[in-house]
Amino acid sequence: MAEKHTILGGKVHVYKRPNSSVWQCSTYMHGKNRRVSTKEESLAKAKEFAEDWYLDLRGKKSRGELVSEKTFKQAAERFEKEYEVATAGERNEVYVRGHKARLKNHLIPYFGDLGLSQITPGKVQDYRIFRLKEDPDFKPPSRSTMHHEIVTLRQVLKLAIRHGWLAALPDLSEPYRASHKVSHRAWFSPDEYKTLYTATRENAKKAANKPWRHSAEQLHDLILFMANTGLRPDEVNRLEYRDVSIVDDEATGETILEIEVRGKRGTGYCMSMSGAVVPFQRMRKRNSPEATDLLFPHDHKKQFDRILSETGLKIDREGNRRSLYSLRHSYISFRLLEGADIYQIAKNCRTSVEMIEKHYAVHLKNSIDTRAVNVRRSNRR
Structure with missing residues (x-):
């Protein structure tokens, strides 16, 4: 039971909480219960503090300085x-x-x-x-x-x-902050990507007679699937077999996947590279799925991190940590290096041209028209 005393005609309460050695004081003023710690262990000194505190509050109230507001x-x-x-x-x-x-x-x-x-x-x-x-x-x-x-x-x-509880938003910007250099996101170069999928293929072969064989094969197909579609990890996790169709692309004459994507940008569409078709066919044969089954119902992050560590690919040359998201970055980077149209890449990846220019500018060399840049004006006589 808390020890409690009243002063100033019952307007102020001085009390001590259980398991505490210091006194607290409280009062009701201007439509609100107010309390504060006296930080005193002596009852006499605590009462003196409480009196001064109450009189100070009353002075603020009379001057209009005591405002009742939401916390x-x-x-x-x-x-x-x-x-x-x-x-x-x-x-x-x-x-x-x-x-x-x-x-x-x-x-x-x-x-x-x-x-x-x-x-x-x-x-x-x-x-x-x-x-x-x-x-x-x-x-x-x-x-x-x-x-x-x-x-x-x-x-x-x-x-x-x-709700009218605050007049204006304070400045929340970080002072002293220097502008940061623009650096590209962690990705796999073509040679590193080859090292990665070779390692996951060998890992699947080694697991041929092991209980984790299915998981190893799924991981290998996940890497090929993501690197050839550019889907985000969360988009891949939501994919059902009914969202994916194998189609013949008239523009390129190749067989590709047409994917209905549900992710953070809502519903969109993705046209894959031809390299995504074989992994999808393997998964369909391996899993004998229903139309509503997920392509990748299990989490492969730990497996993927282990492969990255074993192959020395966990950290890129700039110190960025690679993850499954890096396969999306690799897809965009590969398309830019091949000279694909940046607007079409943005549409296919459900992002903006600005985001690609900001984070993948290092790969834009093939999209620069040197005839438009290296113009020389002829000298007049």
Whole structure:
């Protein structure tokens, strides 16, 4: 049972929580319960602190400085309820859970008791510094992790603006940030890609009489399939056999796959390279699937990482870690190196020309028309 005392005619309560050595004080003023720690172990000193604190609050109220406003925690709780309902079916469940995890683990513990108007650019910068120095025994969060946390913070503050709880959005940009060089995403060069699929083919052969034979064969076909379609990993994970058709392409005279893709950009279409046909036929023969069965019902990330480590392909020359996503980057890079039209690549990969130019500019040399660049004006007499 908490020990409790009242002062100033019952307007202020001084109490001590169980298992705590310091006194707390509380009062109700301007439509809100307010409480603070006295940080004192002596009851007499705690009462003195509580009196001064109450009188200071009353002075602020008379001057109009005591504003009753929503706290960040209240806005965050409202955001969680609204966001999940409003984005049902439009946002990936993992993405929604990520917002909740960032609020619960980091943002609410730091900003929770603050009024929304108290979240200033300086306070946000203090949060960045706090996160980077939070625990010296653990690796500090990456730039990407910090970016996602600030995105979640911005979403909550935007909700507060919509409900009239906050007048304007504070500047959340990162000060002192230098512009970053443009570097291409991790991919496999043609020689590295050959090394990769040769390794997975040998891995499948070695597993011929093993319990994991099916998984090894599926991994090999997954790599060939992704490198010849440019699909994102999440798009591949959603593919059902009824989404894929083998067709004869009139434009090239080749047999290719026509794929109906469901991913983060909604429903789109992909015309594969001819190299995707044989892996698809092998999977259809191996699995004897129903039309609604998934092409790749199991996760192959650990297998793939093991192959990358064994072949020395896990890290590229710029220190980027390769993953299944690198096969999509390789597909786009191969098409650019072959001189394919960048607009058609963007359409087939369900992305934008701007994104390709930004992340794959190193491969655009074949799309530059030297006749248009190396123009020389003739000298006039």
